[in-house]
Amino acid sequence: MAHVRNKKADDKKATVVAKEDKNKNETEGVIKLQTYLKTIPIAKKKFARLPKRKKSPTSAELLLIDPRYSASKEGPLGLGPIVLPFLQRFNNIDGFMTLYVAAVLIHGALFAVADMTLNIYQVQFSLSRTEWYLMDFSDYIASFIVAIIIAHFGSKGNRTRWVAASCILMGLESMLFAFPFFTYEIIIPGRQSIELCIEENEKRNIICGNSVPNRSKCIYFHIAGQCIHGIAGIPIYILGMTFIFDHIPTSSCGFYLAIGHSAYLMGYLLGIVGGLQNFQPPPKEKIIEIEPAKVYQLLQSGWWKTFLIIAAISFCVSFMMACFPTSLPGAHKLRLAKRKEPPTIDRRLKDMKIQPHLKGFLHNIWHILKNPLMLTQAICKVSEYLTFNASLYFLPHHLQTQFLITPGIASLLTGAFVLPGAIIGHFLGGLIVDRLEMTNKNKLKFTLVTTVVSVGLFLLIFFVECQTTTFAGINEDYDGYGQLGNLTADCNEYCDCTTSLYSSICGRDEKEYFSPCFAGCRATKVSQTEKTYYNCSCIKEGLATSDDEGQFIDAIAGTCDTNCLKLPLFFAFYFSATVFSNMCSIPVISIILQSVPANFTSLSLGLTYAIVKFVACVPAPLLFRMSSAIACIYWDINRCGGKERCWIYDKKILVYEFMGIWMSSQLIIVLLDIYAIQIHDVVVHGEITESKTTVKDVKAQKERKA
Template identity: 40%
Template sequence: SGNRVKWIALSSFLVGFGSLLLAFPYFSVKHFESEAKIEDICSATKSFNSLVRSKSSFKASYVTFFTLGQIVQGIAGMPLYILGITFLDDSVPTHSSGIYLGISDAAAILGYALGFATGSPQLPHSQNSTSGAATTVKTSGNALKKNWWHDFIVAASLAWSTLIPLLCFPRIIGDTAKIRDRKRREFHLFEKDLQHWKFGASIKDLFGVVWIMLKNPVFLCQTLSKATESLIIIGASEFLPIYLETQFILAPATATALTGIILIPAGALGQLLGGIIAYYLEMSCKALMRFTIVSSTLSIIFLVMIIFVHCNPVRFAGINENYNGTGQLGNLTAPCNEHCGCSPSLYLSVCGRDSTEYFSPCFAGCTTSKIINNEKRYYNCSCIKEGLTTADADGDFIDALFGKCNMYCHTLPLFFAFIFSSIVFSGFCGVPLTLIIFRIVPRELHSLGIGITYVIVRIFGTIPGPSLFRAAGESSCIYRDMNKYGQEGHCWVYNKTKMALILTGICSFCKMCTICLTLIGFQKYSYFVKERKNILHDISAQNTKEKKKNTML
């Protein structure tokens, strides 16, 4: 009942304010310096040589600003998602809503994915990166200040740049009165339940209408379908970087950036095309449901194809290779390195000249190292006995190079093609599901209906999605380090085949849920339409009978 445009403008202000809260710690951190020195080679005299010195004025109180910033962003997002799209729908004809909602949803996906693409350069290069690394890592305050906070300032500036244009909008666009009246006369599933309902401002009235909506099977099926679709996008964005990093041996920053590159065009294009198709074909509710079922089926087909796109696993000493018969599978320690006292918590993978990957130079038994042309090389490795020997400029024979072994796998473009197509067809469902909700809910309750939808989407989609995919991904771990207290730590090596099955399995299950829920909604909607036609037919027959009776009198 309020001025929706003003609420949307307030949301834009809060988005900018929340971004500034997230950037605030930069302006308060006076000094940050961290220096780590690591001896990664085999040493017979030291069990584990690692010295870390850190000096920082960063305080735990700054976490408060990060938390407040996220809370403000969460509050600001709801009016944008709920009131923004209802204002759009109320201002355009019924069949034109699709193209506008498609643009709106595409922009939301675009912003979410751009966060991955712009944030990935801020990620530190992990120790299992394929690039060379020195044994001394030093991060100064100047390097820290040049990076992370810029994105938040840009986001705040973009959000606040929309304030004046939004405030110039009228409460109701003048030439849309006929459109709203026409929509008010359209058939809605809640006509029978709400025809005697007087909408008030009390909490009792609110819960009464919410309960009526939740009892409607068509509305509930569509909202749950949006939750399963959200689960796929949010969960895949959480799991996909780890999947790319493991399957195709990519650095964390590269894997995260590629995730954004996949999600940006695919998700946005799917949402936009879904809205455009619904607009040009002027789909009815039944047609929108059929379109959702067909596009979900095509998405599952491309998901299943991902299973067949993989790279052969590399030989990994102690994991799937037993040190040429001298060690045991599942044990990184073998007779050739037991005198080194290596730590399983220090993961610095090296590739030996025998085309076998080792957990660290220490586990390969390497005693010396050199950095030549920014590439670290290891010598005198007691566990490496086979393979071609290559001498460096000093005449020393190189036994191992820092980084993972090259698997000579060229299936990444094919994986991109399949996952891109799957996300596009999955995105087709977004706008039709929203349009169905608008068609079955009375115009006066559009904001409430979308609000209920997003509550369900959060509860069953965006909140559990990352945790579900992360837990499923961790279940494919085949080697995890242990700290000195015997507690499990970070997972370093994954089962690639199991990861592929988990990714496709969860996403395919979510799409199957969308198909099943849409089928149930289609049946229930057909029943309601048939029931209404029968009622109208009975009323028409009754009126005809009364007219004949009056004529005879």
Template identity: 30%
Template sequence: LTNYLLFFIFVGIVVNGLINISISTIEKRYELNSSLTGLISASYDIAFCLLSLFVSYLGERGHKPRWLAFSAFMLGLGSLVFSLPHFSSGKYQYGGKIEDTCQTAETTFANATCRASTNSPLRKYLYVFILGQLLLGVGGTPLYTLGTSFIDDSVPKHKSSLYIGVGYAMSLLGPAIGYVLGGQLLQVYIDIQIPKRQDRTYTKVDQDDPRWLGAWWIGFLACFFAIWLLIIPFSCFPKHLPGTAKIQAEKIPETHDGGGQILVETNDIGQSFKDFPMALLILLRNPVLMSLIVASSSEALVATGFATFLPKFIENQFGKSSSFSATLGGLVLIPGAALGQVISGVLVSKRKMDCKGIIKFMIGTCSVALILNTVFLFAKCGNEPFAGVSETYNGTGTLYNLTAPCNANCRCLRSIYYPVCGSDEVQYFSPCFAGCTTYLFNNMKKTYHNCSCIGKSKRGNGLEDFLYEAVPGKCPTQCKFLPLFLTFFFFAVVFTFMATTPTTVAILRCVPDKQRSFALGVQLLFLRLLGTIPGPILFGVAIDNSCTLWDIDECETKGACWVYDNERMAYLLMGISAACKIVTIIFVVMAVYFYKPPPLTKALRQKTSEKISAIH
């Protein structure tokens, strides 16, 4: 099982780690908004949807380890394709020889910028990212359907939840590594070699500059080579592990008593592809299975949305850098999810819960997660003062307009986002929009002076008031709720993922034994259609809807968002999360109501017949 767990780890590194942590960087590098990057994230699940039913049905009686070898090949290929845009898009243009202070003669640059941006091919790389994700989805389908069923076939029933829980937890070790590795790689300049400063306009490139982009692509290349190394051992595995037949003969069925088991046994459903419609209909008519599927899909919508955009939420809500936000997101999401899955797997295994007991256990964990979701109400941050966005220029100008009388003659460009913090503790879009006409270097630190838009200093009347009027970078946030938010969100993640392993075990137990892989395929189909595909897109739209300042160049082309309304973002994400968790609880309660365990005599009779068939 070592290779199986290693495979899970590498898949987690790429799909749930590196991609999520690279989203913010890809947005800025390729001029994409959050809705489009949400589509990139969802593309993995689109491929999963298209293939999960057929792979799980055909692979149920096939050579599952060889399916996993094919899975490794496609996942490695997808990782390679996802990194290709970096090599074909040219070097990142960090900044030109443009004076960032208030000037009065910049008539030619705007036209040049417009011609360049209208011909920019960067957005076309969206389709390459989508192709890479589709290939990753093709590779991930056999792993999560046939792989899980392969483990359940090979271990005793009371240990199944423990093994599956540990396996899922190991799959979360991958994202943990991906977040940490990706966070470190984002501290490396995107083109490795930091460009030299060509004039005195910009100081040395560093991570505090909002235009800094990290080397997001390196991790994908490394995983491409590592995943392909797993193809050989999977190709050599036997079809069944030793002792599988004996283990299967000793299991007592807990299939929902709805007639599905009898249909499968009497008609020998699943022997050929012509049985596919009947096999699918049997599962779709199982009310317990469908209730559990809808509940897990609702939870998946929230989980994927936060996995994709939690680093971005922390970055904008609490004023942290993208690399630090990614690291914090990984430290909260991954250990919390892994801990939740292991705890639930151990509890279900130790208490030897039956199918109905498992579903009741899920009601409790989902209810606690809903209560903890209220962290967004009291741990959110207000909007920091931003001239022309959240407040006017000392009473002049209007909101949502960066131009005011104090900078109207400066000919400032919105294509140059270089925020500065004024001595009045207000953030400005750039030194030009702050009306600054001069700058000085003091120990390699740039300071701006003669700023017509900056009001009276709020630092007091000390000598430091005369040292500068503005410094590069965003103003330090006054919000102190980050530790509180991370604590509550961590426990919300723990209780959310405490329902994941029990859901899988309940699904495996409430369907006929010969349909377990197929049932997981059906679950993953709906999980993607109703959960992980719309999740990142819905969260991306919500985040875009809270944007108050877009990157719009001189040609009126909209790029990424620079500034968000923090309160609106928090309320929108909390609303989506709370609504989904309420839906989850409703359908888990319905699963308890619908479940009918098979009569004991029928279960014992079936166990006896399976023992006889195993002997022969």
């Protein structure tokens, strides 16, 4: 028994020792674990100090963070499954802006070159008014028809793909414009009227426009190209603008919108500069080398080559533009930040959504049009377009009439001052709004001030005038041998002159003549870089000077010098007025975009462009032509019996028409801005937020703070 008891005691001791060893081991394990728990956070802190490479969260991660992110569709830069890592550095708003500016430049340049080819068609085909109107304004009509449709459906998809599709359309329309110049004979060599009074004038073959071969085909190709041009511009200027607005902070929208909007005018200017090169005659060596029947191909080669170059650039830009995703990285974060900004939209549109069916779509359009901020700024945009188009139309006629400048030089000076002035005005307006971070109400005040300044500068223009020169057949009757209003007199009736070529000359009698033919001049040559004319039967008075060969000069090319030194002052005032009148463009667009909810920006901008095209672009040229026709004194009536253009205008009537259209458009902007400033707080907040504080209230507030 004792042995058994001792054995049990030994077993108990062994069990106790084992338990103690186990507890000891557990205690040591806990101590080691505590040591690790202390050292791991310290190591974590040390590693946390190291610079970490930032990784963009995936769409799934962002979806877990915020369920609203499911509508964002951010993605990489690539074409379908083809995604190159080294190109992701361009997957931002700056990379998109580079391609967007290229697309806008192409669209503006293409518009300029198409306008220049229309002038060629006008000269060569003797277009009727209906044909000219359709060929010139079919792009505006097409853009008006599709503006709201593209704005509605394009906002639901990938807007960058819509812009890429526009670039493809621009390439196709360039090929349509190029095809007639590559295939048909349009520019006929020797078609220009002879400017001297010679017997060969009576033997000229009279070719009226309707008898020109392939005339109808050329007109159809041009109209088709213009329609595609109008359709291609809508995604660029509506969906592209809203895409930019959605990917930049509200405070920086002015700068980016200014760059995109100024690029169109810059492209138009570049198109004019490039197109003017095609008017230069080819070298005589090349003309001699080819057959006479193929000279037209040499004369037209510059035009179709220009269009094909534009087409190639358009296709390249389209391919790169299609690589951008629906939303750029960081768009969702920016969208959430914009929701926290002070309200700027019409409070009645706050919770509205775009309905999928037609009735809801029309209902949304009606509510947007009821937004007074959006509607007033849309009408301001119409007035801005009227002002700009009036400058381009009336200023050449005003320069020609007031300062006796030839039509070609007047058009060149108009483009040299109006287009750069508009570009600078657009950019400065956006830059000032961006740097000062203006609210919508301050933008309205800024627009009001710049418009008033432009009106003041424009009024100063019409105090600058010069003395009218004597013009034979217009305000002088050929020394009693002719009649006022008739360029033909006894001294030139046998010359069989044409009014289709306006090439004014100044005779030694200090009178201006419509052309050397109407002055009865029979010979010409270039003397000392100046074109001179001899044996002019209508020029009988004045001091005659001789050239280097001893022959007496009767007239020189160009208008007579009236010793008027006020032309630089005129352009200084007009350039300044143009800059200030265009400074309101970017603030107006930003107010339109900010006065509606984010899902309505494309539709509101589409409505704005539809209104502009319908009111300012389509009927305005007809209004300008009708008003200028009232002031016309002498028309160009071609040999086919049609009126082509007006050469000479009544000075006073033209000034009143120009001033009335320009100033009435600007005054509309002033009145609408005053109205928008008054109702802004009521529309946005529902009440007047700016309360009037008296001196007693200010003293009471200071006492409370003390």
